[in-house]
Amino acid sequence: MVQPELVDVVVLGLGVGGEEVAGRLTEAGLAVVGVERDLVGGECPYWGCIPSKMMIRAANALAEARRVDGLGGTVQVTPDWAPVARRIRAEATDNWDDQVAVQRFIDKGGRFVRGSGRIDGPGRVRVGDQIFQARHGIVLGTGTRPSVPPVDGLTETPYWTNRAAVEVEELPASLLVLGGGAIGLELAQVFARFGVRVTVVEALDRVLAVEEPESSEAAAAALRADGVEIHTGVKAARVEHDAAGFTLRGTEGEEFTAERLLVVTGRRAHLEELGLDTVGVDTSGRYLPVDDRLHVTDRIWAVGDVTGEGAFTHIAMYQASIVVADVLDQHRRAAGGADPSGTASVVGGAVGAASSLAATGSSGSAGSVPRADYRALPRVTFTDPEIGAVGLTEQQARERGINVQVGFTRLPSSTRGWIHRTDEVGFIKLVADADQGVLIGATSVGPAGGEVLSGLVVAVHAAVPLTQLRHMIYAYPTFHRAISEALRDLS
Numbered sequence: 001m002v003q004p005e006l007v008d009v010v011v012l013g014l015g016v017g018g019e020e021v022a023g024r025l026t027e028a029g030l031a032v033v034g035v036e037r038d039l040v041g042g043e044c045p046y047w048g049c050i051p052s053k054m055m056i057r058a059a060n061a062l063a064e065a066r067r068v069d070g071l072g073g074t075v076q077v078t079p080d081w082a083p084v085a086r087r088i089r090a091e092a093t094d095n096w097d098d099q100v101a102v103q104r105f106i107d108k109g110g111r112f113v114r115g116s117g118r119i120d121g122p123g124r125v126r127v128g129d130q131i132f133q134a135r136h137g138i139v140l141g142t143g144t145r146p147s148v149p150p151v152d153g154l155t156e157t158p159y160w161t162n163r164a165a166v167e168v169e170e171l172p173a174s175l176l177v178l179g180g181g182a183i184g185l186e187l188a189q190v191f192a193r194f195g196v197r198v199t200v201v202e203a204l205d206r207v208l209a210v211e212e213p214e215s216s217e218a219a220a221a222a223l224r225a226d227g228v229e230i231h232t233g234v235k236a237a238r239v240e241h242d243a244a245g246f247t248l249r250g251t252e253g254e255e256f257t258a259e260r261l262l263v264v265t266g267r268r269a270h271l272e273e274l275g276l277d278t279v280g281v282d283t284s285g286r287y288l289p290v291d292d293r294l295h296v297t298d299r300i301w302a303v304g305d306v307t308g309e310g311a312f313t314h315i316a317m318y319q320a321s322i323v324v325a326d327v328l329d330q331h332r333r334a335a336g337g338a339d340p341s342g343t344a345s346v347v348g349g350a351v352g353a354a355s356s357l358a359a360t361g362s363s364g365s366a367g368s369v370p371r372a373d374y375r376a377l378p379r380v381t382f383t384d385p386e387i388g389a390v391g392l393t394e395q396q397a398r399e400r401g402i403n404v405q406v407g408f409t410r411l412p413s414s415t416r417g418w419i420h421r422t423d424e425v426g427f428i429k430l431v432a433d434a435d436q437g438v439l440i441g442a443t444s445v446g447p448a449g450g451e452v453l454s455g456l457v458v459a460v461h462a463a464v465p466l467t468q469l470r471h472m473i474y475a476y477p478t479f480h481r482a483i484s485e486a487l488r489d490l491s
């Protein structure tokens, strides 16, 4: 029988959230074991946010160059994927090697274990034949994997997920994109701008259906302008693959063909793999429900995509800071002024520092542990135009029975939009709670929609009174000045 190693905390999954928790707790002097089966950093740096935004940056540069005609001369644009693929390998992913990230954690004093971890009773984690007993508890940052719909024939075909799309070195002539959400739209536009014939097939009646209907329209219009074919309301029935490529058939007899098929129909947490049954946690849901300090149950926390609070890197980081504060608070209480690391084994040289933390009392009391608050959750879909949103959509607000006011303005009718020649693209939409006199949601679509959003996030987060927002000075002629127009339109 293998003896368990006694440590302070085990972090299972070192993606965005887990890496942050493990690193900061280690820096604070706790004995931390970080377990990762794939690459330290997770989806975002290797197959998600960062490489996809490098692709978008390149595609937008092509699109911007094409806009020179009629504004300042003529430009002949010849797309070339090679520099994009090179940049993703060399600058973003180190050819999908996480050695630097692993070493960073070890240098902080953490103990790194490569492998698939599983909970094995209270406070206990098993990785292969190693067992760790965590004195303070376990943090789950195990993320999600692509959710592949049960379409006849699909799993037998060599379809792409986001990983293959990011790793591609030679572009196909044509691409079918199943799923018109954030990933589908961002990647569809990139590939279209590099000359790929792209078709998006979406089951719902509009793309980007989680956002305002006006956002869906703007995204669809922009992609169509780039040559993307968009089909909504299609229920995929069957997928076939042969030497010529893929055929996707819909339940109404629709037929779409392309050289490659990219499946981006959402993500799924694989809770059944985590051994949560050994601690009495129900895993029948889609995600792992957590309270506002990210507790799943006693001494088990979760961060990031696995919590289902929003699949965004900024959510994982936000939640990580709360977990770090909560674990340190628990650690200090457990120490009771004595050397708290005395009962834990020496892990990666971390021993001893925990007592200095207890002595300085630097992390505040239980009352100071911040609580998670998602009212002002920002989202940005990095299509061109960017689609930024915060808080509730109009429909969500109405469904909650709020006395809603809506303000809307089109960017092309603002001075900056007109100068910039945004054509028919871009708008600001505000959703206000008329009784409270504050904004509870907003959408900003335009060339810098994600950046313009920041002021609106502050307004929703801090519940800035509408009277204050109306009496603010908005620089002329900026894109964000359109917010003052939308405020005037609130009714």
Ligand SMILES: Cc1cc2nc3c(=O)[nH]c(=O)nc-3n(C[C@H](O)[C@H](O)[C@H](O)COP(=O)(O)OP(=O)(O)OC[C@H]3O[C@@H](n4cnc5c(N)ncnc54)[C@H](O)[C@@H]3O)c2cc1C
Pocket (backbone or CB within 6 Å): 012, 013, 014, 015, 016, 017, 018, 035, 036, 037, 038, 039, 040, 041, 042, 043, 044, 047, 048, 049, 050, 052, 053, 115, 116, 117, 118, 141, 142, 143, 144, 162, 183, 273, 274, 303, 304, 305, 306, 310, 311, 312, 313, 314, 315, 316, 382
């Ligand atoms: C194409 C794409 C583009 C995106 N763009 C953006 C963007 O622009 N902005 C944004 O905010 N978000 C974006 N996201 C979402 C973002 O990548 C995720 O929200 C983020 O990665 C979540 O971090 P996480 O730590 O929860 O999970 P992950 O990053 O998924 O990490 C979880 C880690 O846990 C490991 N793991 C799982 N189970 C175990 C186990 N049992 N034992 C050991 N290790 C385990 C996995 O190997 C993985 O490394 C994008 C995602 C994709 C796919």
Ligand SMILES: NC(=O)c1ccc[n+]([C@@H]2O[C@H](COP(=O)([O-])OP(=O)(O)OC[C@H]3O[C@@H](n4cnc5c(N)ncnc54)[C@H](O)[C@@H]3O)[C@@H](O)[C@H]2O)c1
Pocket (backbone or CB within 6 Å): 149, 178, 179, 180, 181, 182, 183, 184, 186, 201, 202, 203, 204, 207, 208, 209, 234, 235, 236, 264, 265, 266, 267, 310, 311, 312, 379, 380, 381, 382
């Ligand atoms: N810019 C960003 O912040 C960014 C970018 C990419 C991804 N992400 C995150 O990653 C998450 C996952 O992205 P995603 O695009 O895979 O998921 P998503 O849930 O955003 O979109 C999936 C889309 O696929 C559709 N769909 C589902 N089943 C289908 C089927 N059988 N046939 C056709 N369409 C189907 C859904 O209706 C939906 O529109 C997002 O929720 C987002 O939080 C964020």
